[in-house]
Amino acid sequence: MKLMESVAGWAWHNPVTLKELRIGLRERRIFILQLLYLCALLFISLACLPAMFESPNSEQLAEKGKEFFFILFGLQLMLLLVTAPALTCGSLSSERERHSLDMVLASRISSGQLVLGKLGFAAYCLILLLSSALPLASICFFLGGVTLWEALACYFELFLFGMLAASVGLFSSAREARSNYATVQSYLLVFMGSFMIFPYMALRFDEQSARTTVGPSFWTFNQTFELGVYHFFVGLAIYLIGFLFVKARHRIRPEARNIKAMALLFLLIYLFCLGWLSLLYSLFFTNHSGNEADPLAILLYSVHIGFLGFFLNPSNLESRLEQSRFRSSLFSRPWFWLGLAALGCLFPLALGQACGYQNSQTTFELGFSLFFILIYPLNAWLVQKSWLPRWQYAWVYYLGLLLLQFFSLLGTFTASDSTTGLSYVSPFSTLIVMASAYETKHNEGEIFILAVSFHLVLLLLLGAIYRWRKGRRQKRA
Amino acid sequence: MIICQNLSKFYGDHPALQNLNLKLEAGDAFGFIGPNGAGKTTTIRILATLQEPSEGDAWVGGFSVSNEPDAVREVLGYMPDQFGLYEGMRSWEYLEFYAAAYRVPRQRWKSLIDEVLELTDLTVKKQSFVETLSTGMRQRLCLAKTLLHDPKVLVLDEPASGLDPRARIELKLLLKELSRMGKTLLVSSHILPELADFCNKVGIIEAGRLLASGPVNSILAQASRDRYRLRIRVLQRTEEARALIERSLEVSDLSEEAEALVLTTAAGLEAQADLLDRLVRDGFRPVEFAQLKTDLEQIFLEVTQGITQ
Known part of the structure; x- marks a missing residue:
């Protein structure tokens, strides 16, 4: 309740939003932006509409209405991706340039309030842009073919992706000292990210999947698969907005580098990925049986090993305040993350079992997964601890994963001469190779012992190096 | 009111501030003197919680800048050497923004804004857009926003830089008045005679080290002994x-x-x-x-x- 109150307070009584609105709405920029936005929409509409109304058949009209709505939707999405970063990409960097940011930061405005205030201004402008285009979009309601829920869902998505683009702009603005760098960076990021929009757009424009039935079909999809993909896109957009918000906060104030918030965000995306993959897992493998390799289990395993690198990376804790806050939190305990990852391994397997997916490899997979999840991060930690500063853990972790792929070149640990050609010691490829080994009837036990021994020897070796280097450092001190 | 204990700041291997020790009582007006690059602004930024010290700590009004930055911001008013005002805002809107930023209760905004405008002699410019104000007026407006939350400690970084002689005299009078009101002042400046006029303590810093510090009279006596x-x-x-x-x-x-x-x-x-x-x-x-x-x-x-x- 307290959290809700503070969020509401931030949103409605945010002095930064009010200040931005006062300044922004006195400038011509917003009105020019709105004018251009509406002109582009009007131009396309005028070009499309006459061709659509050539056949006056009522059923065809409804189809045309839907078509027109989706054209408008796509166009608005494109325009928002262009306009939204412009609303935020100079907001913090320009304050830095004119030396006004320091005074704001020396006041009692929290960095979250500051970033949220800037985002709030972008949200107001986006609502202004979207609502100003409503009369044009309402033409399709006369024609039929689009339900209210479908229209609402589309506008929600437009707002969401607009906010995502604005968040990218704000993040760049917080990151860069100069506005022109921030502008270039934010448009570059939005341009690269917009490739992710294409599969989403394809999904939206797909005639079959986008057809809505009656009832509260807010999700607007009949097919379960499309529903899953839709969830993924919407969830990812919400997550990215949160992620960029937290990262922007980190850039503003040293003590705002809130590792707890970052850890929570990673936890959320981890659970989200886990849930989403488990959903697909249960959908596709409910009646599955046989000895084939299980690509989803491998994917889940990759999610674990991939996210653990982030979880165990305490980031660059420059702020002493943040260091002490982090140390006192649950997130600073490696066993918490390792335990979570272990549970994450068990969960999909249990789900598979519950769905009736029979696989004799399950216990073996579980053993390997747990082993690597426990031992690989530990080895990476020892490497980092022996040679590098604390914040470089993530590099060591992911570089190590990459390097392990090349072990197959040595010819050792390779489970089979099959097409996979992957090393058995790589956590990523373990399950794939194991599956191949199962198919080609290799002796799993031997390979298992070999891989486990390799990692244990590595652990001992790295531990010895770490102790030796630590001793030398202490002597020098 | 302000205590610095072994305060140090390093940028990589470069020391910007080394083992600064300072103690100011309530009501003190402290002049911080030093050439460019001596570490004055670094010290002030640390006190204003804009930077964290690499070593040591500082306390403002009894709160640690490293561990309780928000509490420090509540008792401290900060005016940087270079500052920008938000163009497109009126003077009262600018002050209202900072009143909200310092979490001053909404019902007190109007009276407080009138008070600080009167104190800084800007009442006639209440409705003016900030871009139309002269440099001296902008400086006073910035000082007005610094006073909005009635801070016990004022940290002013080169407040008189870029001002003409008249504006400088006006500012000096204003600072004297604030000192008389019992605020603890820490003012850095290059214009030393002006500091001597209203400061009861001075500190001389060079290359990140505090070379001399104490009451003006005792430093003068020590120097002329x-x-x-x-x-x-x-x-x-x-x-x-x-x-x-x-x-x-x-x-x-x-x-x-x-x-x-x-x-x-x-x-x-x-x-x-x-x-x-x-x-x-x-x-x-x-x-x-x-x-x-x-x-x-x-x-x-x-x-x-x-x-x-």
Whole structure:
């Protein structure tokens, strides 16, 4: 309740939003932006509409209405991706340039309030842009073919992706000292990210999947698969907005580098990925049986090993305040993350079992997964601890994963001469190779012992190096 | 009210501030003096919680800048050396924004804004857009926003830089008034005579190290102890008089300023009287023989060596 109150307070009584609105709405920029936005929409509409109304058949009209709505939707999405970063990409960097940011930061405005205030201004402008285009979009309601829920869902998505683009702009603005760098960076990021929009757009424009039935079909999809993909896109957009918000906060104030918030965000995306993959897992493998390799289990395993690198990376804790806050939190305990990852391994397997997916490899997979999840991060930690500063853990972790792929070149640990050609010691490829080994009837036990021994020897070796280097450092001190 | 304990700040291996120790009581007006790059702004930014110290800690109003930054912001008013105002806002809107930023209760905004505008003599400019204000007025408006939450401690970084003489005098009067109101002031400035006017304590910093610190009078007394600055002007044969002075007294520094000789000596009053007697007897016709009061500028030049980081 307290959290809700503070969020509401931030949103409605945010002095930064009010200040931005006062300044922004006195400038011509917003009105020019709105004018251009509406002109582009009007131009396309005028070009499309006459061709659509050539056949006056009522059923065809409804189809045309839907078509027109989706054209408008796509166009608005494109325009928002262009306009939204412009609303935020100079907001913090320009304050830095004119030396006004320091005074704001020396006041009692929290960095979250500051970033949220800037985002709030972008949200107001986006609502202004979207609502100003409503009369044009309402033409399709006369024609039929689009339900209210479908229209609402589309506008929600437009707002969401607009906010995502604005968040990218704000993040760049917080990151860069100069506005022109921030502008270039934010448009570059939005341009690269917009490739992710294409599969989403394809999904939206797909005639079959986008057809809505009656009832509260807010999700607007009949097919379960499309529903899953839709969830993924919407969830990812919400997550990215949160992620960029937290990262922007980190850039503003040293003590705002809130590792707890970052850890929570990673936890959320981890659970989200886990849930989403488990959903697909249960959908596709409910009646599955046989000895084939299980690509989803491998994917889940990759999610674990991939996210653990982030979880165990305490980031660059420059702020002493943040260091002490982090140390006192649950997130600073490696066993918490390792335990979570272990549970994450068990969960999909249990789900598979519950769905009736029979696989004799399950216990073996579980053993390997747990082993690597426990031992690989530990080895990476020892490497980092022996040679590098604390914040470089993530590099060591992911570089190590990459390097392990090349072990197959040595010819050792390779489970089979099959097409996979992957090393058995790589956590990523373990399950794939194991599956191949199962198919080609290799002796799993031997390979298992070999891989486990390799990692244990590595652990001992790295531990010895770490102790030796630590001793030398202490002597020098 | 302000305590710095072994405060250090490093940028990589470069030390910007080294082991700064400082203690200011409530009501003190502290002048922070130092050449460019000495570490004044770094110290002030640390106190304003804009930077974290690499080592040591500082307390403002009893709150640690490292561990309780939000509490520090509540009791501290900060005015940077360079600042920008938001163009497109009126003076009262600008102040209203900061009143909200400092979490001043909404019902007090109007009266507070009127008060600080009156204090800074900007009441007539309440409705003006900030871009139409002169540099001096902008400076005063910035000071007005610094005073909005009634901070116990004011940290002002070069508040008089870029101001014309009139605006500088007005600002000085305003700072005197604030000091009289019992605020603890920490003011950095290059204009030393002005600091001496209203500061009761000074600190001289160079290359990140605090070279001297304490009450102005004690620093002046310490600097002038066993040393005198004399100004001697003779009507005739100045060069011969110069040679005579050098022969008669132990002179550490002798220069010519506006037809007069200015020197620093450790010689006592007896020797000075003898010198005057000799100058009269030898027919140099002295018209000025005065002991100069040691000022902050003189101390600053003596203490610092012109090292920049």
